[in-house]
Amino acid sequence: MLKFFKNNKLVVILCAIIVFIALIGMSLRSQSQSPVEQYVADTTSTGQRVLSYPIQFISGSINHLFGKDDSKSSETKVKQLEAKNQSLEAENKKYKKELNIDDISKYDPISSTVISRNPDQWMNSLMIDKGSKNGIKSNMAVMTSDGLVGRITKVNQFSARVDLISTNSRNNRLSINIQHGDKNVFGIVDRYDDKSGELIVNDINNKDSVKKGDKVVTSGLADQLPSQLYIGEVTKVENDGYGLAKQVKVKTASNLSDLNHVYVAKRKAKTVSDEEKGDN
Template sequence: MPQFFMNKRLIILLVGIIILVALIGFSLRDREQISWPEQFIKDTAGFVQNIFAKPANLVAGFVENVQDLKNTYEENKILKSRMDEYAKIKVEVNRLQKENEELQALLDKEKDLSAYTPIHASVISRNPERWNETIIINKGEVHGVETNMAVITAEGMIGKIKSVGKITSHVQLLSAADRTNRIHATIQGSEDVYGLIDGYDDETKYLLLKEIPSDKKIEADQDVITSGFGGVFPKGLYLGKVEKVEADQYGLTQTAYIKPAANFYNIENVIVVVRDMEQPENEADKVDGS
């Protein structure tokens, strides 16, 4: 009896294997239509997949939307911070632009004060009796020369136009003994100091720079130029160097002795300086050449 059951199990196993192989072979054939069992299994599997796919897609979409929302929130924070930075940068740009405009205006003013057009001329005469006061040049009104224009050489300023003819002009030298022969000047240094060239010392042959505040420290060898603030001469015409400084008798101001840069005695060629910036109409505003 046990032998029969063992043979029966073996027979069932073999039959099952044969059926399985047959089904596998049947399913592997090229067919235009599938069998109803296969169709049933596929439909059942598709139905089950469809039931589970929709919730899964909803969950996946929800998670994705949450992630997008989180990303949007982070991006919004970054954009807000950048907007704050942009606002700060805009304020800084506006400040720098305003500052740049102010500095440019100052630079243009500086250029205006120092800008001039040269008129080249030659010395044609000099009065022996007034050798230290006047020379005559070969340029006059027809060449654009006017009274009180500065006259310079390659070394520095020598004087101003005193009178003008049609084709000649008289130049009054800085060494002339004339109380109206005044020039607003600047002593260059770490801090510019201003004063008036007012007079000439015949003994030392130095120009006298007066009305310097007593609290200003002046040292020898500092350069002296025209300031441009006198209303007539342009800024930057070289006058000479400081030799020494003395306080006045009351101690309120100082007087600097300036060694002229130009040679007043050997003059052949000069330049008449035509200031580009308009001169003040009010004569009371003038200092240079007053």
């Protein structure tokens, strides 16, 4: 048998070619790729990548040396550099502001970075790069140097989810105090208005005095967040549809749509209030 194959190499090669062509024909009839096709496609695409890189490099160099749009290219580069400088200046201002955290230092803040944010849930939640290994726990307040932005709702070992105060969830209704002079007007955030970018507080008693510019802070009631955390200020006060109560709009101090670095308040309101009483 071995002598047959040795003496008839051409026959063996011919048979192999026939089998190969038959396999190709069968694969063409099938919608799914065969292993042979996949191997050929992968090999071909790899070869194309290897060849395309030097070609692109050479063509790019030729265009750079002899192209007619050198002036336009230079202008584009200048504009890109200007835009980058503006972006860096804005980031520097933001970082300097973030360093000024005197108002929240008493809560032993944990500095963290936003690592992911789903576009579909942009104003509802985000993920930060600190978790249980860093002392993060559920219901801890999350803020920037400007004010409150949300609370911890899910904790992993090395990350945590933050539900923003702008999320329209019944389980995330925030209790607040509106500071009008020496009086505090209690209320609960009902929802977030996507169009105006403001928090809506309903059912404020008509007898309670509230006006534009009043500061809004956390009440420390029911939702387990520390009290007196700054949220924002009143932008508009109007009667509800029935004229029985007031509706208040609140502009948040923090830009909830642009969050890169945040702080998690590690200590609870009771601990801070007890220490403040002790100091007095």
